[in-house]
Amino acid sequence: xxxxxxxxxxxxxxxxxxxxxxxxxxxxxxxxxxxxxxxxxxxxxxxxxxxxxxxxxxxxxxxxxxxxxxxxxxxxxxxxxxxxxxxxxxxxxxxxxxxxxxxxxxxxxxxxxxxxxxxxxxxxxxxxxxxxxxxxxxxxxxxxxxxxxxxxxxxxxxxxxxxxxxxxxxxxxxxxxxxxxxxxxxxxxxxxxxxxxxxxxxxxxxxxxxxxxxxxxxxxxxxxxxxxxxxxxx
Amino acid sequence: xxxxxxxxxxxxxxxxxxxxxxxxxxxxxxxxxxxxxxxxxxxxxxxxxxxxxxxxxxxxxxxxxxxxxxxxxxxxxxxxxxxxxxxxxxxxxxxxxxxxxxxxxxxxxxxxxxxxxxxxxxxxxxxxxxxxxxxxxxxxxxxxxxxxxxxxxxxxxxxxxxxxxxxxxxxxxxxxxxxxxxxxxxxxxxxxxxxxxxxxxxxxxxxxxxxxxxxxxxxxxxxxxxxxxxxxxx
DNA sequence: AATTCAAATCGATATTTATCAGTCTTTTAC
DNA sequence: GTAAAAGACTGATAAATATCGATTTGAATT
Numbered sequence: 449x450x451x452x453x454x455x456x457x458x459x460x461x462x463x464x465x466x467x468x469x470x471x472x473x474x475x476x477x478x479x480x481x482x483x484x485x486x487x488x489x490x491x492x493x494x495x496x497x498x499x500x501x502x503x504x505x506x507x508x509x510x511x512x513x514x515x516x517x518x519x520x521x522x523x524x525x526x527x528x529x530x531x532x533x534x535x536x537x538x539x540x541x542x543x544x545x546x547x548x549x550x551x552x553x554x555x556x557x558x559x560x561x562x563x564x565x566x567x568x569x570x571x572x573x574x575x576x577x578x579x580x581x582x583x584x585x586x587x588x589x590x591x592x593x594x595x596x597x598x599x600x601x602x603x604x605x606x607x608x609x610x611x612x613x614x615x616x617x618x619x620x621x622x623x624x625x626x627x628x629x630x631x632x633x634x635x636x637x638x639x640x641x642x643x644x645x646x647x648x649x650x651x652x653x654x655x656x657x658x659x660x661x662x663x664x665x666x667x668x669x670x671x672x673x674x675x676x677x678x679x680x681x682x
Numbered sequence: 683x684x685x686x687x688x689x690x691x692x693x694x695x696x697x698x699x700x701x702x703x704x705x706x707x708x709x710x711x712x713x714x715x716x717x718x719x720x721x722x723x724x725x726x727x728x729x730x731x732x733x734x735x736x737x738x739x740x741x742x743x744x745x746x747x748x749x750x751x752x753x754x755x756x757x758x759x760x761x762x763x764x765x766x767x768x769x770x771x772x773x774x775x776x777x778x779x780x781x782x783x784x785x786x787x788x789x790x791x792x793x794x795x796x797x798x799x800x801x802x803x804x805x806x807x808x809x810x811x812x813x814x815x816x817x818x819x820x821x822x823x824x825x826x827x828x829x830x831x832x833x834x835x836x837x838x839x840x841x842x843x844x845x846x847x848x849x850x851x852x853x854x855x856x857x858x859x860x861x862x863x864x865x866x867x868x869x870x871x872x873x874x875x876x877x878x879x880x881x882x883x884x885x886x887x888x889x890x891x892x893x894x895x896x897x898x899x900x901x902x903x904x905x906x907x908x909x910x911x912x913x914x915x916x
Numbered sequence: 917a918a919t920t921c922a923a924a925t926c927g928a929t930a931t932t933t934a935t936c937a938g939t940c941t942t943t944t945a946c
Numbered sequence: 947g948t949a950a951a952a953g954a955c956t957g958a959t960a961a962a963t964a965t966c967g968a969t970t971t972g973a974a975t976t
Contacts, residue, residue: 521833522842522916529829541826544819550826573815580814581807585778587821592775592784594828595763599755601836602875605932608756633954641836643934648955664942664954682756839962867924877964882925898924898972 467535468509470582478572478579485565491515491555498553504542506563510534513559514621514630518638519551528639529597531556531621531630540587543570556630601641604682609640610650611679614660618669625672629665701769702743704816712806712813719799725749725789732787738776740797744768747793748855748864752872753785762873763831765790765855765864774821777804790864835875838916843874844884845913848894852903859903 471479488511491497497508500520515532529551532538541550543566573580600612613636618625631639637647654660659675661668669675705713722745725731731742734754749766763785766772775784777800807814834846847870852859865873871881888894893909895902903909 519829519833521837522914523837525837527829527833527836529832540818541822541829544815544822545826550829570815573818574811577808577811577814580811580818581778581804584774584807584814584818584821587818587825588775588778590825591821591828592779594825594832595753595761595775595784598763598828598832598835599753599761601832602761603755603757603759644953645935645955646933652955680756878923879925879965880963886925 468537470537470579470586473579473582474572474576478576482564482568482572485568486562488560488562491559491561493555493557496552496554497559497561498539498549498551500549500552502549504539504547504549504566506565507537507539507543507569508553509537509562509564511560511562513555513557515553515555515557515559515561516631516635517551517553526552526638527641528635530593531617533621537586539566540583540590556635604679606640606642606646606650607653607678608680608682609642610636610647610654611675613640614654614667614669615672615675615679617667618672625669627667629667631665702771704771704813704820707813707816708806708810712810716798716802716806719802720796722794722796725793725795727789727791730786730788731793731795732773732783732785734783734786736783738773738781738783738800740799741771741773741777741803742787743771743796743798745794745796747789747791749787749789749791749793749795750865750869751785751787760786760872761875762869764827765851767855771820773800774817774824790869838913840874840876840880840884841887841912842914842916843876844870844881844888845909847874848888848901848903849906849909849913851901852906859906861901863899863901 471482474482491513497515498504510532511534513534516528517530517532517538518526518528521527532553538553539549542548547566573583600609604612616639617629617631618627621627629636633648633651634644636651637644640647642650651660651662654675655662659669659671659678661670705716708716725747731749732738744766745768747768750762751764751766751772752760752762755761766787772787773783776782781800807817834843838846850873851863851865852861855861863870867882867885868878870885871878874881876884885894885896888909889896893903893905893912895904
């Protein structure tokens with residue numbers, strides 16, 4: 449199970465200054481307050497970090513590893529909204545609604561997560577308008593991302609959705625055309641809204657057509673132009 | 683075309699106090715400032731209020747009528763995100779991103795829209811943290827709504843999606859089981875992510891099964907329990 | 917009332933996607 | 947090192963959904 453720990457890479461919130469642009473707005477005192485409410489927990493691959501429906505008391509920042517953020521849909525199906533990387537602030541959705549988590553987060557990797565008390569965070573929002581503004585910026589960007597995702601999920605067919613998924617992973621998550629996929633085939637399916645079998649089929653097709661090179665979880669995008677084209681034509 | 687006007691129901695922002703809970707947080711002076719930047723425009727049914735891709739200079743509040751908020755997807759298809767009612771603040775998504783509209787808004791009715799300058803609004807956010815907090819609340823709720831919509835669009839089949847659409851219209855838009863639909867059949871399809879023909883078919887099916895009573899645009903939900911059941915089972 | 921045009925409708929068909937059953941591979945557990 | 951389990955894969959089939967063509971309806975206009 450997860451256990452408490454102090455890691456080298458995140459000794460206190462003041463260090464996070466450089467890594468999380470949003471926090472650099474805060475005064476030393478505000479950072480200190482956040483730091484006092486925070487603690488770190490390590491998770492093993494596959495472990496659940498947040499569980500949808502449970503009460504939301506803390507925000508989350510990964511300091512190492514990757515995680516998937518997903519909502520639990522109909523008949524135990526998961527819909528992966530996005531992949532979480534270190535130094536993003538997670539859990540905003542539940543901040544002001546009903547203090548419940550509206551999605552689950554599970555580690556895709558051995559990860560370290562830093563938890564910050566929601567109340568401490570709210571206090572900073574209330575007292576530092578520039579920080580609040582930055583937070584709004586963050587929320588609205590996620591809103592726009594949501595729109596794009598909805599279009600992809602509802603209007604594109606499988607090839608287009610897989611293309612969108614691959615482009616997302618390469619450009620936003622791994623920031624490289626060549627990466628070691630942390631997602632299982634089922635995860636890829638849950639990210640693109642199709643059955644596992646269909647996801648496997650399309651990936652294989654892309655592989656056979658020379659658009660990607662896929663061997664197990666080693667993935668390389670060979671023809672990103674064509675991937676873009678497939679994404680656009682749906 | 684749309685023309686300038688002063689209407690009885692919205693003489694100035696101070697009156698909006700009662701109607702828009704968020705604005706009641708503002709001081710008289712802040713309201714006055716918003717009021718000075720604002721103007722009203724009337725739109726006829728079908729007219730475009732915001733067009734996706736154009737530059738975003740104003741926020742929007744409908745004072746009369748209804749409108750659809752939609753994104754332009756692949757191959758000229760529309761995806762209706764939600765229906766706009768009077769006294770909601772619209773346009774947040776573009777506030778802090780790239781000053782472009784990321785969706786379009788079109789009148790479903792003869793509507794009156796009040797435009798508020800984005801800069802005036804931003805200023806209030808920067809100076810009034812409680813207002814900023816309220817704004818964040820608003821954004822995060824929309825985020826949660828987005829998740830539900832994504833699940834509906836990607837994991838439910840047509841019956842479930844139409845059920846979701848009808849429940850949404852009855853509970854959130856018209857707040858009545860019995861209403862005069864402002865949406866065309868194509869709009870219903872765009873709201874639920876399917877072809878027009880399919881939407882017509884499912885609606886007819888629901889009608890034949892006694893779940894709804896549908897005559898042209900007069901719609902009455904007869905069995906909302908079953909509609910809920912259909913929504914849940916997908 | 918006749919005309920016109922857009923919206924709504926419906927049956928037949930084609931396409932897309934999921935499901936299922938079975939095999940193969942890789943990792944995990946003892 | 948071997949057994950077991952989980953994940954990956956594949957072809958065949960079934961189910962869901964879109965598309966197409968042809969009417970019909972209804973509202974708006976002459």
